[in-house]
Amino acid sequence: MTRTGGPHVTLEQVARRAGVSLATASRVLNGDGSRHVRDELKDRVLSSARALHYVANAHAQTLARATSSTVGLVTHDVSDPYFAHIARGAMRVATEQGLLVMLASTFRDSEREVAYTSVLRAQRARAILLLGSGFEDRAYTNAMRAELTPYRSAGGRVAAVSHHDFSVDAVLPDNRGGAAELARALLGLGHRRFAVLTGPPRLTTVKHRFQGFRDALAEAGVELAEDAVVENEFSQTGGYDGTLELLRRKVRCTALFCVNDVMAVGALEALRENGVRVPDDLSVAGFDDIPIVRHLNPPLSTMHLPLEEIGERVMSLALAEPTRRRHVETVTPVVTLRESTARVRRRSRQALSRA
Amino acid sequence: MTRTGGPHVTLEQVARRAGVSLATASRVLNGDGSRHVRDELKDRVLSSARALHYVANAHAQTLARATSSTVGLVTHDVSDPYFAHIARGAMRVATEQGLLVMLASTFRDSEREVAYTSVLRAQRARAILLLGSGFEDRAYTNAMRAELTPYRSAGGRVAAVSHHDFSVDAVLPDNRGGAAELARALLGLGHRRFAVLTGPPRLTTVKHRFQGFRDALAEAGVELAEDAVVENEFSQTGGYDGTLELLRRKVRCTALFCVNDVMAVGALEALRENGVRVPDDLSVAGFDDIPIVRHLNPPLSTMHLPLEEIGERVMSLALAEPTRRRHVETVTPVVTLRESTARVRRRSRQALSRA
DNA sequence: TAGCTTCTGGAAAGCGCTTGCCAAGGAAAG
DNA sequence: CTTTCCTTGGCAAGCGCTTTCCAGAAGCTA
Structure with a gap:
């Protein structure tokens, strides 16, 4: 019979229970290296946090620190293996850096792609990765530019796989x-x-x-x-x-x-x-x-095409220190002949039709 | 030669440019139905926002509104088609509701699963969907309980596909x-x-x-x-x-x-x-x-197994009004015989070995 | 014209956290 | 025994929004 909605535990509650100030509690929990906190207090804060099952509100942190720890991936369709594998590679490196991934599927709808980009911008994502090919469409290009430009000038990083009409860092399969x-x-x-x-x-x-x-x-x-x-x-x-x-x-x-x-x-x-x-x-x-x-x-x-590697590479590009020059990495696809192709035979039926 | 880091445009800038107060600007941009704003001011705010390419800071909004619009999916591996398709279904319904999806791959590491759940909790995700099967492991179960319990009692919704030792709403393939x-x-x-x-x-x-x-x-x-x-x-x-x-x-x-x-x-x-x-x-x-x-x-x-449908159903469960009773939907897999199975033949080779 | 109600805009109080700055106390130095 | 410096805790000012409450302006009714 517990009620639905007790709110989340806050730092203040943790601090109070530990008998210290908010500031101290925050410093303990963040392991702020430059500041020392007496071991006794440290322990009190830690055990208080544990007892309360405290988890810091990421939004408040982002707001206060003015830097988020999420990156956004925009794909055409996650269930398409092409994207699934690229995403996998990208997620691996993001995870290694302690970043959280937001993933979107646009279902190849260019408007939805613009909308998502905007959402990701609202989330102050550290980087936006455009995994799908760009659309050849003036309206789309302009709309995306309108999103990307302010995003980048506010410090956001953008990287893409495949060709786009935005000059961003990219991994380009040839x-x-x-x-x-x-x-x-x-x-x-x-x-x-x-x-x-x-x-x-x-x-x-x-x-x-x-x-x-x-x-x-x-x-x-x-x-x-x-x-x-x-x-x-x-x-x-x-x-x-x-x-x-x-x-x-x-x-x-x-x-x-x-x-x-x-x-x-x-x-x-x-x-x-x-x-x-x-x-x-x-x-x-x-x-x-x-x-x-x-x-x-x-x-x-x-x-x-080394899909996972491509994913790792765009993510790395996006997370690397921004440089003045645009970074473009080309990936050369390699011919892989298996059994669905054969040397053409002299007398093979030439008109495609039902048998 | 633009500098890297102009910060993001804020509501205040939009308001100032439009010559109105923060409150008014906020009301216009949120289409707060219960309040009327003179059309002239409304236009000024809107065009100011457009001119500045304003996008509200989602973190600030979440903080102020005390409700976020993200949901979290935790999978074992996105590139595994099983998860990719379930995720696709889930994402479709989330998107319809205007929710943003955060996706995690644990690579079948139970500790990582716990860690992600915690992150999702920190993000104040509206719902957490456990897409992969649970682990039969006491430490894992306890750790997850320690995350899930406070999350749920703070109003978070949890739903799962496959069996878990947490009594949450679930879609259960038989x-x-x-x-x-x-x-x-x-x-x-x-x-x-x-x-x-x-x-x-x-x-x-x-x-x-x-x-x-x-x-x-x-x-x-x-x-x-x-x-x-x-x-x-x-x-x-x-x-x-x-x-x-x-x-x-x-x-x-x-x-x-x-x-x-x-x-x-x-x-x-x-x-x-x-x-x-x-x-x-x-x-x-x-x-x-x-x-x-x-x-x-x-x-x-x-x-x-109707994978996408399963995804849609868990997401729906997670987003539905919470009820007192636990909700469990069973999915019955159906036998689908194709060409990889055949009636056993009398004289087939019985010892499995290299030909 | 007085007395109300209805509209609209703005001031300000948070939301939960981080961090610059101050101050008290103790250690080190003179 | 001072003076100075360092350590360590706390106060308080934000971060960028939303929303409650207030107040002035208008619109109505008598």
Whole structure:
């Protein structure tokens, strides 16, 4: 029958119970190095705090100290393995430094991204990490700038993964170059007819990967037919639906490039359901190398990106002493061919369609 | 050449610029319904705030209002799809209510779990959600109680997924019952010789699943050989290594039960690498039905759990009006047989070993 | 015009903590 | 036995907001 709402225990109560002043109690609890407190008092405060199960109000502390100990991560979707792994790396280093992480999922809604950034600013987060790709959208860019600029000039740190139109410290996977390498690898396997499954073109990452791929083909004198490119959501479902569309169009191709692994997972599913054998009938490749894809049926060929490490690196960038120069670290994806791609065979069926 | 650290814009600056008092500015910005402010002043305040890119200091607000708008999620590991999906569901409902989420990964370290809970308490989080299974460990239980009790009596809400030794509102997957059902399904396929790959027994979830499985076998008069049970980490690597151990022991069996999907993924990898065909040589089943396993090679049979929904439900529980009675919602896992399990064949190789 | 009620804006008291500054007491120095 | 310095506790001033209470201005009723 206890009442609901006794308030939280305050420092004052701890101090009173220990028979010392607020100031002394605070100094004991913070281990303020420059000040000495007699051992006896120290003990009294400590045991008083323990007895009362005291936990300092972090908000009051933040206010008084004018510095918080939280960092914010903004992702497109935590349940997307790409972000989950980057977040994991980032959280590890944050935790090591005793920082608390606030995590947001924008579900790829640019307005929500702006809103979250604002919230994080309100929280006086020490750093804001933009984990997802930026959007190519003037309104978004401006709105974000309006948040980021005052935040940074008030001492906030910002760092990003992938390209954004804000000049912040960043870890940049070489999406364009990686996609080009993959294209070359596929060309090397003898493929000449390609299809690509791409995501929302407003995402910079998507654009870069697509361009890199297409340009590398062009360089080799291989053209990418317009109807061989399907655009859909940057998700498993998107990959599934996009593949169905490709099937419907009966695109002639021997290799399919999905701009990210998650879409490739959906593609593989659609292909299997429609009797298209991978890699016998069609080679499939993704991008990112999220840890699960090596276990797919068949194991997916992809561009490997050290996701957790990327997370660790952005967080480190964000937490490092600010320097005058902008810091950019490039990450080179590495071609990782597994069983979803094969050398093209002379007589393989060339028109993609239901078996 | 701007200096680093102009502080953040404060309400006072906004008020001054608008030529009104702090109180008025606050009222305008909070849309305090019960008070009217002349439209002219309202506009002045609003445009002043906009011009200064003002964002209220959330800590000051929390302090003044004595109520915060954050909730805390504590998971074992965000990058584990099981948690990622539960977290996703939970975050969705939190976001709908305008709450900010703080997310922690304990990496299955019980001390870290206690520490985070304390931090969340310091943040005066409105609710703390324990997403991972509890540990069977006296010290842990006591420490958590010491955090949770004062937190709750100060009005904090706590809810959990899976079993814990704290009587809090909870969403409880029927792990025992589910594992038993799975055992029966496997028996129904003719299997009589089993192996099981289990996680750290200090995790209540692990214990329940193992017991449910074993008991159901016993009930059917089938014994589970002691050396057919291997224990390892609750992770992909754990599943991989555990399977290697099983292989080393040359356990005679036709079906392998992994206490969760993540371990099953590792198991599948180890089996493939060692030439054991699934399901021809060995049937494999997991538990959880994380979204990816239907895309594995072969698609994994498992006990389906509506992960995102579970997340939504705990969050709803935590955010609902507290009631006198403890609220417990049971979730029944459903048997989902895919291609990794098959009817046992007369002449299948019975000793698990490298091909 | 007097007497009320209703509106609106502002002053000020916190919310729970940190920290600069002061002062009392003891130790060290002369 | 002074004088000076150091140690250590406490007072009180914030940190940036919200909200209660007050008071002057208006609007109404008679």
